[in-house]
Amino acid sequence: MPNIGAPELFVILIVALLVFGPKKLPEMGKSLGAGIREFRKSTQGLKEELEGSLRETPAQAAPPAQTVVAQAVVPPIAQAQAATPVAPQAVIPQTVTPAAATDDVQRS
Numbered sequence: 001m002p003n004i005g006a007p008e009l010f011v012i013l014i015v016a017l018l019v020f021g022p023k024k025l026p027e028m029g030k031s032l033g034a035g036i037r038e039f040r041k042s043t044q045g046l047k048e049e050l051e052g053s054l055r056e057t058p059a060q061a062a063p064p065a066q067t068v069v070a071q072a073v074v075p076p077i078a079q080a081q082a083a084t085p086v087a088p089q090a091v092i093p094q095t096v097t098p099a100a101a102t103d104d105v106q107r108s
Helices: 006-020 024-061 076-083 098-107
Strands: none
Touching: 006 024
16 A cells, blocks of 8 residues: 655645535534544553453462372272282393304394
């Protein structure tokens, strides 16, 4: 959208003067000024109301901090299994010979 410069504004004022006449133009200017003032008042009121509600919302939304302690619920079967001793299983190390390792690689 192009900017309106001084020559364009002058042409618009000349056309308005020719269309509405010299007696109506000052009245229209007053009513336009009053409309702009009213619009600014209403937008300022909405802005203040919105800012006020935003200031109140965080204070109401923050609930007091509570500490919750969770306890584990263990079924009776698990308690009985935990009570019986379990014998450790022996770990048997596997030894791999180089020949066995190459056989596995060739098969795949």
